[in-house]
Amino acid sequence: MEQKKNQYIFILLTVLCIMMIVLSSVKDGFMNPLRNAVGTVLVPIQSGVNYVGYKLYSRWEKHKTLLEAEAENEKLTAKIDLLTEENNILKQNDEELKRLRDLYSLDQQYLQYDKVAARVIAKDSENWFQVFRIDKGSKDGIMVDQNVMAKGGLVGIVTDVGLNYATVRSIIDDESRVSCMGIQSSDTCIVAGDLQLFEEGRLRITNMKKEAVIQDGDRIVTSNISSKFLPGILVGYAIGIEEDEKRLMKNGYLIPAADFTDLREVLVLKERKDDRFQKESKDLAE
Template structure:
């Protein structure tokens, strides 16, 4: 049985091969319709497969690019944030160094006085530092009536002291009165605080004798006869000095030397005018002492009234 089956299979394969040979020898005209039919079926399928494959490949490639771009973008943002923080820190340190250099220059300018540096830690919530608090107190040697300087000139005076803080009333406060004098001529005057007037960057100068030589641009410093302010500290510059209607005195304005809109560090002079006055009382009086004493008493009355307010 097996030999007959093998024989039949061999005959079938032989016939199939002969048919294939015959087909391949047939003229192309007979195969063209078959090829065309196959093309109609296979070409759209092949095009669709190619399109889908290309689209999938493009999507995978675009997703990979997008993922890499997102990673790079995050890295760049982190780097920008780091550089921004570093730049801000460097700018802050630069500004602080500039302020400290100015304070050092001010310290050298008034080298005859001992001083303590302090930072401003709070103000009265106004646009200007009319009353503010510093981070040094009695444990650092700070006491009431000590003079405070910054930015090239007088800022104010200590009015209240705690163990770790002190309160300073600046010369722009409405209740402030500073006995001053013109550095060039020695003529005396009173520098009065005025917050409304300070909106224009000025304070008021009063009690100037008509015959005095005080003129615009003169440097105004604290007077020798002041009751609480140490002598020779720059307050500001005279401006618009004119005769009063009483024809006896002059008045005008003062441009402060210190900046009251951005105080951050100050110097507190730890010497008190009261101690200097006590030392002066123990010294022999000179000629004309009665006149000087009368003037000093008048000035002390004005500044004492200011201090009590």
């Protein structure tokens, strides 16, 4: 039974093949109506399928392009971040090199004094460096009353010392008083710290004799009669010198030589004024 069924199927397929051969050999004119009918039905369907396929393909391409663009953007962003970080490091290194060169230049101006370089690690005020700490202490030879310089001139004096740190009170602090003199005339004066006045970038000069010839622009340095500051250290430049109301003395202002807005490295002079007095007294006694 199964064999007969297979024979029928084979015969049917053979007949269909013969019919297809015959139809394909018939002239085109006979097949045109059928082709036109099939085309009328299939062409719109094919167009619709092509349109949908094109839209899906376009969206996929756009999505693929967007994913590629996002991936490329992430790579470029990471590269920009890396380059920015490297650029910042180079800028920091360049700034530090400039500061160290300035510090070296300052060191060369005062070769008569032995010094210790130190970094500023903290300060007591948000605005100015009137009291700050450095990363060198007693183990590095730092002692109370040692003078401190930076960025062109005198910064302050050591007031407290730990094993690996020290505290410095700067000349802009309200409690600071520095005995000074005009380098051109040798007339003496006092440079007084004043935080409120320093907001204008100035300190006060007092105790000048009426006959003093200190003038605007004169260099003001530490005097030889100072009790705690070594002589000849640049403090700043005189400005606004005039007689007081009673015309008994002269007063004025000083533009500090050091920059107190951004102290990072300083030089600590190892010699103290007291040490110099003791050495001179010993030499006289001998």
